[in-house]
Amino acid sequence: MAAGEAVKLFGMWASPYALRVRWALHLKGIEYYEYEEEDLRNKSPLLLQYNPVYKQIPVLVHGGKPIAQSLVIIEYIDETWKNNPLLPEDPYDRAIARFWAKFAEEKCIPAIFSVFSTVGEDQDKAIKEARECLKVFEGGLNGKKFFGGDSLGFTDIVAGWFAYWVPLNEEVLGRTLVDERDLPVLKRWFQDLLDIDAVKEILPPREKLLAHLQGFLEKLTGSSSNDMAGEAVKLLGNWASPFVLRVRWVLRLKRIEYEYVEEDLLNKSPRLLQSNPVYKKVPVLLHGEKSLAESLMIVEYLDETWKNNPMLPEDPYERATARFWAKYADEKLLPAILGAAVKTGEDQEKCIKEVHAAMAHILAVTTAFLMDFQVHEI
Numbered sequence: 001m002a003a004g005e006a007v008k009l010f011g012m013w014a015s016p017y018a019l020r021v022r023w024a025l026h027l028k029g030i031e032y033y034e035y036e037e038e039d040l041r042n043k044s045p046l047l048l049q050y051n052p053v054y055k056q057i058p059v060l061v062h063g064g065k066p067i068a069q070s071l072v073i074i075e076y077i078d079e080t081w082k083n084n085p086l087l088p089e090d091p092y093d094r095a096i097a098r099f100w101a102k103f104a105e106e107k108c109i110p111a112i113f114s115v116f117s118t119v120g121e122d123q124d125k126a127i128k129e130a131r132e133c134l135k136v137f138e139g140g141l142n143g144k145k146f147f148g149g150d151s152l153g154f155t156d157i158v159a160g161w162f163a164y165w166v167p168l169n170e171e172v173l174g175r176t177l178v179d180e181r182d183l184p185v186l187k188r189w190f191q192d193l194l195d196i197d198a199v200k201e202i203l204p205p206r207e208k209l210l211a212h213l214q215g216f217l218e219k220l221t222g223s224s225s226n227d228m229a230g231e232a233v234k235l236l237g238n239w240a241s242p243f244v245l246r247v248r249w250v251l252r253l254k255r256i257e258y259e260y261v262e263e264d265l266l267n268k269s270p271r272l273l274q275s276n277p278v279y280k281k282v283p284v285l286l287h288g289e290k291s292l293a294e295s296l297m298i299v300e301y302l303d304e305t306w307k308n309n310p311m312l313p314e315d316p317y318e319r320a321t322a323r324f325w326a327k328y329a330d331e332k333l334l335p336a337i338l339g340a341a342v343k344t345g346e347d348q349e350k351c352i353k354e355v356h357a358a359m360a361h362i363l364a365v366t367t368a369f370l371m372d373f374q375v376h377e378i
Contacts, residue, residue, distance in 0.1 A: 005063030007033035010047050012040055013204055014212050016161035017070040018058040022202050023157050024074045028081045071101065074157060086154045097154045100140040100147060104159035107133050112162070115177055116169045116217060120257050127175065131182055138186040145192055156193065163190035164203055165213075172214050219308045231288035233258035236272050238265055243295040244283040250299050254306045296326060333359070 007030060011018030025033060038047055038057050050059045050066035059066050060073045062080070067073050078086040087094045111130035118126050140147060140155070147155035162178075167190070170176055180187045193199055235251070235258055237244030251258055263272055263282050275284045275291040285292045285301070292298050303311040312319045336354035339347070 006061075008036060008061040009033055010036045010038055010044075010050065010059040010061070011057050012038050014209060015057055016165060019161055019202065019204075020070045020157050021058045021060060021073050021077070023152075023160065023199065024077045024086060026198050026202055027084055027086070027152060027157070028077060029083060030077070030081060071105065071158060074154065078154070086148070086152075086157060088148075088153070096140075097147065100137070100155040101158040103137060103140070104155065104162075108137050108159065108162070112166065112169075112177070115175070116173060118255065122257075123175070127177060130177060134178065134183055134186055138183055138189065141185055141189060146189070152193075152196065152199075160193050160199065163193040164209075166190075168206070168210050168213055169217075171210065172217055232286075234261060234286040235259070236261045236263050236269075236275065236284040236286070237282045238263050241282055246295045247283045247285065247298050247302075250302050250311060253309050253311070254302060255308070256302070256306060296330065 007025070009018070009021060009025070011022070022035075025031075036044070036046070038044060040057070043055060047057065047059060048055055050061060051057075051068040054068060056068070058070055058073060059068050060076070061067075062076075067076050074086065087097055108130075111126070111133040114126040115123060115130050137159070144150075147153050147159075152160070166178055170178075178186055178190065233251070233256055235244070235247060237248070237260065239262060248260075261269075261271075263269060265282070268280060272282065272284060273280055275286060276293040279293055281293070283293075283295055283298060285298045287301075287305075292301055299311065312322055332354075336352075339350075339354070340352045
């Protein structure tokens with residue numbers, strides 16, 4: 001394909017993956033390309049058409065042909081426009097550049113993300129692990145100014161956004177990940193990257209990105225102005241209870257720190273009997289001075305109190321549908337499963353048929369939903 005054909009990039013202003021591609025285009029001197037800003041909550045039909053597999057940005061369209069995934073795009077740009085090569089000519093050096101880019105992508109990014117999506121002891125552990133990972137990564141510089149040597153190369157473009165995003169996330173979080181004491185080489189690399197005009201010219205506005213990261217962090221960790229969400233959480237449960245397991249799953253998905261108290265159901269504690277005097281069962285959630293019983297009610301309470309990672313859809317009809325099937329599972333499917341496990345003979349056969357019927361209902365609705373979803377997405 002001719003390098004002179006029309007170029008179009010689908011991106012989003014705060015995406016470091018789109019920024020990588022914009023850096024590559026800029027370093028190659030490809031200034032005359034069309035940029036399409038995407039609303040990731042309302043993706044355009046063109047984006048879904050050009051990237052039907054991942055449905056993500058960035059997507060580069062060159063001469064009408066789409067290329068997705070930022071690392072694939074960068075290599076395509078480097079192979080199509082021969083000036084200012086991003087990958088070395090020597091096969092071994094090219095392999096090393098790809099190795100460190102892959103390390104940044106598969107090891108460093110998840111480690112960094114973990115720091116900014118955890119709290120308390122989990123965050124302390126995440127910081128330690130991320131620093132160990134980044135220490136290995138900075139070793140890839142091996143005495144050079146950049147991974148590409150004296151100028152930016154493939155790995156610098158892939159991981160260069162760390163230099164801008166990490167300090168801003170540190171500011172939002174009030175914790176330090178990269179400092180001159182533990183990671184002096186990486187810290188210097190950060191500064192050297194941000195001193196390059198071609199890098200600085202395309203960076204998102206600092207204050208706008210800072211506010212975006214603050215909002216993203218609140219969604220991720222559930223930190224917000226909701227004072228109630230910040231109060232102590234305790235869960236009374238039993239290790240073998242699927243109803244307790246439900247609640248623990250939600251607590252985990254919501255990244256809520258809590259104290260777990262194991263209950264002996266043959267010798268129930270005074271606290272359990274006091275907290276749930278009606279049913280005298282687990283689970284019981286203690287939040288601040290309030291106690292809540294019944295797993296489905298607890299799950300909805302958690303979802304309404306901690307707004308991150310919502311369990312229920314925003315649309316009222318879809319919320320009602322989700323509640324309907326949860327109730328169906330509890331009132332129809334669960335008794336049938338328990339009956340099939342404990343009964344014998346004809347009674348057991350009857351329960352097994354009821355399980356099959358209930359599962360068939362759920363499967364039919366799920367299949368119809370997925371087919372409808374695929375039609376709308378395509």
